[in-house]
Amino acid sequence: MTLAPGSVAVTAEESGRACPLCQSVARALAGEHPLFIAELDAAVLLLHEHQPLAGWSVLLLKDHAEHADLLADEVLARVHRDMIRAARAVRAATGCARVNYACLGNVEPHVHWHIIPRFAPPIDPEPRATVWTRPAEWLNRGVMPEQAAGTIAKVRSALGMGLRGA
Ligand SMILES: [Zn+2]
16 A cells, blocks of 8 residues: 555554454455445445444445545545445435545544435434434444345445345
């Protein structure tokens, strides 16, 4: 991966033991992540582990880097295309009214984007607010395996991909 001058990024191999998101990327690329949706160009797309809003996905940079603003322009262009491709698929799969994009890094510094479909109430109680203003029990509700599988299949179909492994 080409990095901007001054970048503090290290390779996934060097950081993989310490970084949970590097581990998620490795599991996804090995076909072992239960929430895997798709491998894109510079990133992998997973369903978020909590589904208060069906289709909430997370786009993880394949390589370990901790600051989006220090990525090389070429990488940013590739991951931005991945993000929009993922958002179009989430929109097509869910029929959402809007897509939110969030790159925070406060909890997991490995560069990643939340791709969050937003809906009208009552499904989405406060569609004009960021999702993180919602109560923890709403945010951290997990997801049933059958629901996850159904959503993953819809997003994969919208990406033009078949069933997992196809
Ligand atoms: Zn990492």
